[in-house]
Amino acid sequence: EVQLVESGGGLVQPGRSLRLSCAASGFTFDDYAMHWVRQAPGKGLEWVSYISWNSGSNIAYADSVKGRFTISRDNAKNSLYLQMNSLRTEDTALYYCTKDQEYRGYGGDALDIWGQGTMVIVSS
Amino acid sequence: QSALTQPPSVSGSPGQSVTISCTGSSSDVGGYNRVSWYQQPPGTAPKLMIFEVRHRPSGVPDRFSGSKSGNTASLTISGLQAEDDTNYYCSSYTSTNTVLFGGGTKLTVL
Numbered sequence: 001e002v003q004l005v006e007s008g009g010g011l012v013q014p015g016r017s018l019r020l021s022c023a024a025s026g027f028t029f030d031d032y033a034m035h036w037v038r039q040a041p042g043k044g045l046e047w048v049s050y051i052s053w054n055s056g057s058n059i060a061y062a063d064s065v066k067g068r069f070t071i072s073r074d075n076a077k078n079s080l081y082l083q084m085n086s087l088r089t090e091d092t093a094l095y096y097c098t099k100d101q102e103y104r105g106y107g108g109d110a111l112d113i114w115g116q117g118t119m120v121i122v123s124s
Numbered sequence: 125q126s127a128l129t130q131p132p133s134v135s136g137s138p139g140q141s142v143t144i145s146c147t148g149s150s151s152d153v154g155g156y157n158r159v160s161w162y163q164q165p166p167g168t169a170p171k172l173m174i175f176e177v178r179h180r181p182s183g184v185p186d187r188f189s190g191s192k193s194g195n196t197a198s199l200t201i202s203g204l205q206a207e208d209d210t211n212y213y214c215s216s217y218t219s220t221n222t223v224l225f226g227g228g229t230k231l232t233v234l
Contacts, residue, residue, distance in 0.1 A: 047223040047225055060222050060223075062222060108217035109217070110215075111160070111215075112172045112175070
């Protein structure tokens with residue numbers, strides 16, 4: 001079964017850091033770009049970042065997180081990460097790990113597999 | 125990076141057809157065929173319904189179809205069913221190598 005399982009969310013104070021993880025199974029992880037998408041409570045979807053299948057060749061961020069968040073992947077561990085620094089209250093959201101559908105693509109195609117999300121709450 | 129523009133809500137009766145629009149610019153929707161549509165019932169993760177403007181993933185009913193004209197993409201749902209009553213989002217790749225989502229549309233089946 002194809003599956004993405006996020007972890008690492010929680011309650012954190014503004015200005016602090018948090019690292020999200022996503023464990024992938026059921027598909028050849030290192031053949032696909034991966035994304036993070038977030039959804040604030042009661043709001044719509046917001047794309048956060050993606051990383052290409054071969055890690056460093058193509059990485060992109062939304063303007064709202066550029067310079068504060070870092071995406072990375074460990075293909076040997078079938079895992080995706082999101083390091084979130086200098087967190088703000090507006091970063092409060094459910095963070096989804098998602099798979100790009102294009103084989104060996106560089107990101108930017110449709111998202112065909114989604115995890116259930118991990119909740120991040122930034123509050124003092 | 126402004127969100128793509130979707131109507132906040134649309135409605136239709138069972139059996140009818142509805143169309144949800146998604147308007148961007150030549151830097152996103154109009155410039156690429158990487159437009160996707162997602163369905164998201166409350167409390168669940170989004171589900172891919174249409175990719176690359178008009179293609180349906182396996183398992184998605186053919187009542188769902190996608191198209192694009194200029195800077196506006198559209199999702200049409202024909203033969204509306206009660207189970208279609210939920211939220212829909214469009215997305216597009218952009219010229220700045222990022223991805224944009226629409227603000228979302230709530231479809232109500234009357």
